[in-house]
Amino acid sequence: MIELPFARAEYQQRLGKIRAVMARRGIELLIVNDVANQHYITGYDGWSFYTPQVVLVPIEEVEPVWIGRAMDAAGGLLTAWMKPENVVGFPEDHVQRADRHPMDWIAAWIVAKGWGNRHIGIELEAYYFSPKAHARLVAGLPNAKWHDADLLVNWIRAVKSSPEIAYLRKASRLAQAAVARAYEVIAPGVRECDAIAAIQAAQIAGSPDFAGDITALPPTILGGENASAPHIMWSDRRFGKDETIALELAGVCRRYAAGLARTMQLGKTPARVADTAKAVIEGMDAVLDTVCPGTTAEAVEAAWRKVIERHGLKKESRIGYSIGVAYPPDWGEHTISLRPGDKTVLQPGNVVHSILGMWMDGWGIEISETILVTETGNETLTKFPRDIHVKS
Amino acid sequence: MIELPFARAEYQQRLGKIRAVMARRGIELLIVNDVANQHYITGYDGWSFYTPQVVLVPIEEVEPVWIGRAMDAAGGLLTAWMKPENVVGFPEDHVQRADRHPMDWIAAWIVAKGWGNRHIGIELEAYYFSPKAHARLVAGLPNAKWHDADLLVNWIRAVKSSPEIAYLRKASRLAQAAVARAYEVIAPGVRECDAIAAIQAAQIAGSPDFAGDITALPPTILGGENASAPHIMWSDRRFGKDETIALELAGVCRRYAAGLARTMQLGKTPARVADTAKAVIEGMDAVLDTVCPGTTAEAVEAAWRKVIERHGLKKESRIGYSIGVAYPPDWGEHTISLRPGDKTVLQPGNVVHSILGMWMDGWGIEISETILVTETGNETLTKFPRDIHVKS
Structure with a gap:
């Protein structure tokens, strides 16, 4: 295990602030694509963002979920503070292929979780989140109501503890x-x-x-x-x-x-x-x-x-x-x-x-x-x- | 000036291969978002890709165009092989703002160049090209016919000289x-x-x-x-x-x-x-x-x-x-x-x-x-x- 940079109470405070903004804006699920924001929320740390990677924050007070490549879920267990079942790997056969996309799998995971028809906030100007990834995510979540959540987490980050x-x-x-x-x-x-x-x-x-x-x-x-x-x-x-x-x-x-x-x-x-x-x-x-x-x-x-x-x-x-x-x-x-x-x-x-x-x-x-x-x-x-x- | 890594003939060869694929696929203008591909085509090299940056390759045999942040155009003059007018800076007041986007400016530049109604190939899975950037580019080019050009340049790169x-x-x-x-x-x-x-x-x-x-x-x-x-x-x-x-x-x-x-x-x-x-x-x-x-x-x-x-x-x-x-x-x-x-x-x-x-x-x-x-x-x-x- 890598020592967490912050006490768990710090992460709970951050989540409290994020959920307050989500509630105000009517967002029931936040999809976090920005890698720095992912780390800010979960503690996850690895050089893995060259394949798609998201953090999901549901509005209810449960732990966030990290989803990334299967081989990097092991790193999630070593660095993130959530319980193991909240660190999820998409299969290796979805990496950099023309016929399928990790976001297909992630969208299906969200649907299976029962979150597919939610009001979903999403960051559309994150560095490692591509237009193709976005298109596949949207296609996989046809019942979602989408909200622009760019900079939602960043503005919370602007005030340091x-x-x-x-x-x-x-x-x-x-x-x-x-x-x-x-x-x-x-x-x-x-x-x-x-x-x-x-x-x-x-x-x-x-x-x-x-x-x-x-x-x-x-x-x-x-x-x-x-x-x-x-x-x-x-x-x-x-x-x-x-x-x-x-x-x-x-x-x-x-x-x-x-x-x-x-x-x-x-x-x-x-x-x-x-x-x-x-x-x-x-x-x-x-x-x-x-x-x-x-x-x-x-x-x-x-x-x-x-x-x-x-x-x-x-x-x-x-x-x-x-x-x-x-x-x-x-x-x-x-x-x-x-x-x-x-x-x-x-x-x-x-x-x-x-x-x-x-x-x-x-x-x-x-x-x-x-x-x-x-x-x-x-x-x-x-x-x-x-x-x-x-x-x- | 930074010495170019390759002779100009090497860049011309690369362009020749790229244009052959463009012609075969009916692409009249290629928008290159992948930073490694941009470097491969132009020689441009700088840590500037945290703001939007594109390379345009028209099908006709003229030099490609690099477009990035105004302050980085200076670096384009020092590192890219094209003539100075093919290194273009978008204005500083477009950097990271809610009310305008560099891609609005880039789309307008493409229209002004007379390329707005072309068959345009675009890379939709490049790391620093966001869904928002893509949406703004498409909105600014309503008459373009879009083609998926992901990996077009990468496959040419796969064979090394x-x-x-x-x-x-x-x-x-x-x-x-x-x-x-x-x-x-x-x-x-x-x-x-x-x-x-x-x-x-x-x-x-x-x-x-x-x-x-x-x-x-x-x-x-x-x-x-x-x-x-x-x-x-x-x-x-x-x-x-x-x-x-x-x-x-x-x-x-x-x-x-x-x-x-x-x-x-x-x-x-x-x-x-x-x-x-x-x-x-x-x-x-x-x-x-x-x-x-x-x-x-x-x-x-x-x-x-x-x-x-x-x-x-x-x-x-x-x-x-x-x-x-x-x-x-x-x-x-x-x-x-x-x-x-x-x-x-x-x-x-x-x-x-x-x-x-x-x-x-x-x-x-x-x-x-x-x-x-x-x-x-x-x-x-x-x-x-x-x-x-x-x-x-």
């Missing part, structure tokens, strides 16, 4: 260690892949007290011209003598991700980099002066925008998003975004990764913080000097 | 290095996370001549009871004194993945492990005696099955699948499967990862090879002793 915040503090320590390691190993002539190897080792080995987990976003190290684009992967390119390098690194503990972006400079800092960094750091101060309960997400962005406009800069993309339990390919929760038009009122327990990425023409810098909204204001969980780290 | 095989050879070297590193670092009392850190560092740093890339499946190390389940992730658990450990590790070079599973034993080898290993190794011999051009996928499985039945064993799941260019969450190509009923006739250039995983009650072993079908038979690209590695 104390045990979740404890993991995010540990994750933040790992993110700091990853950036510190990057500062150590990156130097002119070093290959990107060698730097990434050292950084990933720091992310995964974790601390003497706890392991690091796989990061939902792989480490990004954007040196030179690559820093004009945010999501380029590493290669065997060697860092140059004079290069500005944007680092966007995670720390992850029991699937909880903290993000931390920093920028380092090899050789002499160009004036444009120094000037932009000054503006961005001042912008982060404005963000941190603004984040508190009762403020809107868009007000935080407006505070940033006011600063950088004064410096003659602009940024098209949002400057942050809710972060927490995460599986690849994203650590964002798809709820709160710090951008114009997002009128979400921040509340204690929200955690946002505010990432001030300036991807310019042929260069770029990034500075970020993982920020907890507290009762009275905020706390940056990531604690690390914000200045450009110069290595000359 | 010489330059692709060259990458798979390099990937196999990295997989071997990863297993060798695992043998070194795993010992009683060592934490799983520390072993994974060392193994990932080997996978990523690669060789002095080339970088290792992110692996589509993270390393799995299944020790003790965890070996009863194939896809459990690591933790801070310490390896025991007497423990059988199944390792399933990848090597990846320029996105080409080779898989290599091996088993190690700490302390004394239990008889059941030794006996099962003997049967499995004999089964692998039978696989390798059978794989050649003209044989069917199911005949390979039958040869394995005959051996293990004689040893009183059985295995429900398939024993292998086509492998090649890969992005998370899967390194399999979803085409050839070594299992009953798969009548695919093997041909030179096919590469299969034959994984003989025996997940038993409370323990397990795994042995695999990445196998190239040659003109005359086969060659195991992974070259590494198959015996259980005993460390006592």
Whole structure:
């Protein structure tokens, strides 16, 4: 058995919140396709989502049901908190075949359970839930009344409990260690892949007290011209003598991700980099002066925008998003975004990764913080000097 | 610029094959949602697929078009081979919003291009293409005639060119290095996370001549009871004194993945492990005696099955699948499967990862090879002793 990350009471609390929303919306059965949401509800953890996998939450107060590939049900018994009969495997002969689909089997299971004519809420924008899987599920449940349940669980996740915040503090320590390691190993002539190897080792080995987990976003190290684009992967390119390098690194503990972006400079800092960094750091101060309960997400962005406009800069993309339990390919929760038009009122327990990425023409810098909204204001969980780290 | 992994002629060849199938099926525009297929066609490479991303292949002989998030178009200019106007960004204000969807914008772009009333082939079982994205695309293209194009590109990918095989050879070297590193670092009392850190560092740093890339499946190390389940992730658990450990590790070079599973034993080898290993190794011999051009996928499985039945064993799941260019969450190509009923006739250039995983009650072993079908038979690209590695 893998130790559960949370006490059972925590899972019951989560289910209570989910069922309250289901009841309000008239949903009698929730089909959860988002892998992070599945883990949030059940504790199930495995790299099995490349075949279809669902979690079913009935409105009545019984345990949820995990259904996935038969060979992965064994992993369900080792990681999920429910009783064994609530961990269900579909047969191996349904894996990646043209003539049948796991969702045929899952739909039949739901019908056999007597849930086939329910009001069913479903997440239609989950990463590993395909249009074909959806079509087969709908075909197999002709008497269901369908409800859009996208982000239902995600919005509940946006408010973190104390045990979740404890993991995010540990994750933040790992993110700091990853950036510190990057500062150590990156130097002119070093290959990107060698730097990434050292950084990933720091992310995964974790601390003497706890392991690091796989990061939902792989480490990004954007040196030179690559820093004009945010999501380029590493290669065997060697860092140059004079290069500005944007680092966007995670720390992850029991699937909880903290993000931390920093920028380092090899050789002499160009004036444009120094000037932009000054503006961005001042912008982060404005963000941190603004984040508190009762403020809107868009007000935080407006505070940033006011600063950088004064410096003659602009940024098209949002400057942050809710972060927490995460599986690849994203650590964002798809709820709160710090951008114009997002009128979400921040509340204690929200955690946002505010990432001030300036991807310019042929260069770029990034500075970020993982920020907890507290009762009275905020706390940056990531604690690390914000200045450009110069290595000359 | 990131150096393209292949010459432009290779991409033209791929497009030629794709267009031949499109013509045969009456498809005038192919919408490619599978990220590995997108890379295969365009060279585009970035961790950007957490927002919608498509590649469009028109039937006429013009360059394909990549469309993704505006901030990632910069990465398209650095990694894809097409001319800049064929790398298109949808506006940032379409990212993760309730009131609009990137697919609305992409559909409008297709209409504006004059392709809105075409026969359109689409992949409906791609990992990062959601039912909602599909619904919005269809709504935005009311005059299209839709064709199921799932696996159209994947089946072309199933036959590898010489330059692709060259990458798979390099990937196999990295997989071997990863297993060798695992043998070194795993010992009683060592934490799983520390072993994974060392193994990932080997996978990523690669060789002095080339970088290792992110692996589509993270390393799995299944020790003790965890070996009863194939896809459990690591933790801070310490390896025991007497423990059988199944390792399933990848090597990846320029996105080409080779898989290599091996088993190690700490302390004394239990008889059941030794006996099962003997049967499995004999089964692998039978696989390798059978794989050649003209044989069917199911005949390979039958040869394995005959051996293990004689040893009183059985295995429900398939024993292998086509492998090649890969992005998370899967390194399999979803085409050839070594299992009953798969009548695919093997041909030179096919590469299969034959994984003989025996997940038993409370323990397990795994042995695999990445196998190239040659003109005359086969060659195991992974070259590494198959015996259980005993460390006592």
